[in-house]
């Protein structure tokens with residue numbers, strides 16, 4: 001998924017006449033908007049901070065870019081100042097040491113630590129006491145923290161006062177280190193003393209030394225998230241560590257400040273990640289949060305392809321409750337998407353990532369409400385005018401960029417969008433004139449694109465997108481670049497593939513309305529979406545007990561496979577099964593009923609093909625020679641093609657026709673046969689399993705994802721056997737615990753169910769993935785990021801494997817109907 005690259009979009013969406021239909025704009029306005037919020041105090045604004053900073057001219061040793069930056073402080077002050085801007089307590093070194101600095105250094109204008117000390121003491125910047133967790137209170141605790149952070153001064157500065165200051169700070173650091181050693185000694189002797197102190201003084205400032213950092217969970221644009229354990233309480237937390245330098249370089253001070261403010265507001269609200277405390281050291285800012293053990297929602301959707309109706313209903317309902325909670329508190333999230341929906345131990349949702357959130361002031365809220373009712377009255381009068389204007393804007397928009405239009409392939413493109421590389425790039429943001437232009441392309445609402453006023457209805461749009469994605473497997477608006485996605489959004493043209501649940505379709509249509517006032521729920525009181533709750537899709541939901549209930553297991557939404565009765569009733573018997581009701585058939589039917597084992601009759605003639613994959617070098621050379629004339633040969637990268645054939649590769653309800661090659665690598669390569677480009681590979685590992693459901697449909701299960709493949713020629717069993725043979729050949733018989741007839745690979749549904757059963761939590765998925773990646777012959781091709789992470793990043797890893805290009809037909813071979821819901 002990608003977040004909007006504002007600069008790029010500004011360029012793309014600018015019409016020839018210079019009129020911008022999107023959020024063209026300036027940073028300063030959104031900063032001002034944030035400052036005007038009743039939550040974020042104006043004195044915390046960047047502008048206020050910069051007035052206290054020494055001028056660039058007084059800093060001869062500083063790099064030019066820093067000197068010209070608005071915040072022109074020496075490095076230590078620069079970073080400390082950042083913490084002040086985002087409202088976090090300065091824990092360790094800086095505050096404590098700088099307070100000890102002699103008055104003489106205060107006269108120095110070289111950007112030394114003194115300014116930070118002043119600022120830190122300056123109540124108008126709201127220092128430690130404004131933070132959720134205060135900084136260290138004792139010199140000893142400060143010394144502990146100072147161990148991990150060096151004193152950053154400007155030693156290059158030739159001014160005498162600076163050299164003196166540097167010496168003083170060196171001295172302070174030396175004494176701190178001495179204190180640290182003493183402290184460590186004391187800790188060894190009295191292991192519980194510190195804990196007791198913490199318990200007696202819960203407000204005591206935290207530092208990284210209060211946590212044992214375990215595994216890496218994931219990464220954001222300028223942060224890494226770790227699983228950590230509080231050494232005092234032994235509680236697990238997710239700690240987001242934000243690099244100050246990156247924040248400054250990317251000018252994300254406002255983003256971080258907003259994230260902290262909103263997390264604070266939403267802490268302890270059911271369905272939200274709680275921010276337990278924040279602190280910082282010289283290098284980083286730390287957010288200590290609830291650990292969402294099961295990762296985020298996206299890998300689950302990717303793994304099973306899509307959710308069945310019961311499951312979608314449950315998660316959509318939890319999401320609606322979360323929207324109500326946020327909107328009642330005047331918070332508009334503005335970046336709701338499966339990646340930002342985390343899952344706790346019990347598979348209940350926890351909303352995270354408030355960097356793009358907007359806190360509406362009561363006035364803004366009233367205006368939005370007024371706007372809604374007023375506009376509704378005038379709505380009919382204005383409709384014609386609006387349409388004309390929109391037509392004109394869009395004509396310019398299309399004309400200018402029509403040459404950039406390219407068909408897109410939602411499936412592979414999704415893989416590409418989810419790649420870690422992309423996740424890193426996606427952070428570029430663009431601030432709107434009237435509203436901040438933030439979010440993620442696929443889920444952004446039309447009014448944000450059109451730079452209209454932001455109301456909570458923007459989150460209802462995202463809710464519609466997410467429901468669509470849970471059912472179908474892909475977001476409703478897809479494209480190979482942001483421009484195409486935005487065009488799709490502004491057209492509001494949604495394809496509902498065949499088999500899409502009718503109630504869900506109706507709800508999605510009612511949420512995906514161009515005009516926010518027309519969205520279901522938009523006319524309800526903010527934060528009480530009675531009309532959405534009453535929609536038939538949510539029939540049977542107990543809103544009071546929803547979060548206490550065990551969420552339905554995650555099943556794929558595939559006719560004939562899902563446990564859902566409605567879907568089963570729409571299942572039609574494939575014409576290619578063997579007729580009759582002999583023992584084998586009964587066994588098939590019983591196993592399907594019990595949900596175990598193979599659900600297909602054994603073929604009348606079992607494949608007699610011997611395992612011919614164990615080729616000698618001579619045989620390989622001979623086969624390669626013969627293969628040279630094969631048009632698929634060059635996709636095999638010098639390996640022998642052992643099996644090939646056309647398959648439909650499914651993702652949710654969408655399918656793409658692909659040429660599938662099994663090579664001696666072993667590799668499973670899939671190719672777009674029209675564009676003749678390689679689209680990706682199914683990653684091999686000892687855990688890979690093939691399973692057929694009938695003569696046509698077979699699954700390839702990998703630790704990160706189940707690939708749904710449909711062989712129109714009816715060779716699903718042959719594929720399963722071939723893949724299984726290759727796996728045995730590569731990893732040995734010992735690695736095998738199953739056969740291609742899926743005896744031990746449980747049914748797809750059962751395998752999917754393990755996603756939510758608790759037996760296979762995100763950690764074990766991550767572990768198996770790591771093992772798989774390291775032992776896989778194709779490990780070198782997998783993303784390094786994907787080898788050691790939570791399900792979230794594991795999924796990102798799996799997603800990267802499936803993508804090498806992003807252009808092909810948008811709807812592929814999936815029958816779909818095009819409808820507009822303007």
Ligand SMILES: Nc1ncnc2c1ncn2[C@@H]1O[C@H](COP(=O)(O)OP(=O)(O)OP(=O)(O)O)[C@@H](O)[C@H]1O
Nearest residue numbers: 218219220221223225238289290291292296353792
């Ligand atoms: N509380 C948490 N528990 C478990 N995992 C988390 C938690 N918070 C974040 N993560 C995971 O860590 C990863 C990085 O999260 P982070 O908030 O740093 O960045 P992001 O929101 O994905 O990106 P960006 O900073 O660009 O918005 C995400 O994949 C997320 O799933």
